[in-house]
Structure formats: C-alpha cells, structure tokens
Amino acid sequence: MKILIGLKTKIFIGILVLFIGTFSIAYRYNRTVQIITLVLVHNYIYPSTKFRVDGDKLYMTGLISSLTPGQLKKLIDENPEIKTIVLEHIDGSLDDASNFPMGKYVREKGLNTYLNSDSEVSSGGTDFFLSGVNRTIEEGAYLGVHSWEGMGDGDPIEAKDIPKEDPQHRANAEYINYMLGSEDFYWYTIYAAPADGMHQMTKDEILKYKVATKIIKN
Known part of the structure; x- marks a missing residue:
C-alpha cells in the first residue's frame, strides 16, 4: 500500500x-x-532522587531537584516514624531554590541526618546534610564542597571573586547561618575549590565548621 x-x-x-x-x-x-x-x-x-524507608530511617540517593521536596514530604507524612535521613550518594542539587526550603523543613521537623562510611555527598547534598538537628558521620564518608558561579557584568564569575556585600551571596550565606548559627562555613566553601572542582572535607574541617555533631570511628 x-x-x-x-x-x-x-x-x-x-x-x-x-x-x-x-x-x-x-x-x-x-x-x-x-x-x-x-x-x-x-x-x-x-524524579532524580530515590528514596527507601527502613524502620525509622529514610535512605536517600541521587540528585536533588525541584521534584525532591515533594517526594520527601510525602514519605515523611506517610511514615511518621522516620527520625533520620541517611544520605547515600548525593552528587548535588539542580535547584537551590528547592533545596534550601527543603532543608529548613527537615530542621523544623526535628529530623537527623546521617552519613554511612561509604556515603558520598557533595555540593548541594552537603548543604542538605546540614539540615539535621543531629548530624552524624561515620569515618570513611566523603563530604565534598566547592564554589559556585555567579554573574559579573554579564559574564560568569567565581563566587570568591564577587564582593562579599553582593546580594548574590545572601541565599547561600543565610541558609548556612540558619543551620549552623554562623556564615563561616559558607565563606570557607567558596574558597575550598572552584565551581568546576570539588574539595573533600577533612575531619578537622568538619569539626571546625560544626558540619557534624558527631563523628563515629569504624
């Protein structure tokens, strides 16, 4: 035909x-x-974030996107026994406009965050880890931080090169201050590694900036 x-x-x-x-x-x-x-x-x-519930723990892996807060809230509503969010492999966040409010939601719910010895968490995942009331890290876990790129006169510019008083810093700095009671950790991250790089935090750095409330030796 x-x-x-x-x-x-x-x-x-x-x-x-x-x-x-x-x-x-x-x-x-x-x-x-x-x-x-x-x-x-x-x-x-x-949806790029995967979850599974096991007892009072909610395991989380993947990229954080604008869809993630809805997934998280639904699971917490359906499983009120959840006390701790275990971050397994979180490469970062595609949407800080969603990540920061989600972190504040977790803090307001009084939940804890936890990294296993084989956890690998970076960038926006590290920001989200800060949301726990109690933040526990097993030795061996990878926790990565880096800078970000903003705009300067129409061209991309590293955050460390943007004047400290510039409004572009405010969302990140205010989130860190809300979680840790100080902006110090934020200013440390933008010098730790360039936007296209990553710095693995040492135990001393984790303790210095109060990123974890407890580190467990294996």
Missing part, C-alpha cells in the same frame, strides 16, 4: 530531523547544553 505524505508533513519531518540532529551534536560537545538538558529533565520530567 502506498502512503502519501503531504508537503506540510514532509516539511515538519525535515525540521524535526534537523532539530534532533543539531541537538544531538550540541549535547555531545556543548557543556552548557548538557547542563540545561540535565536541569530540565530532572527538575520537570524525571
């Missing part, structure tokens, strides 16, 4: 093929396109 395709349909298919091809090339070679795609997919399409 012969199928007839109209001119408009042919044009549409041609444009679609061209778009897919162009996007594929851009995604492969352009870091900005990769980041934008990652944010769109995990913030609005596919």
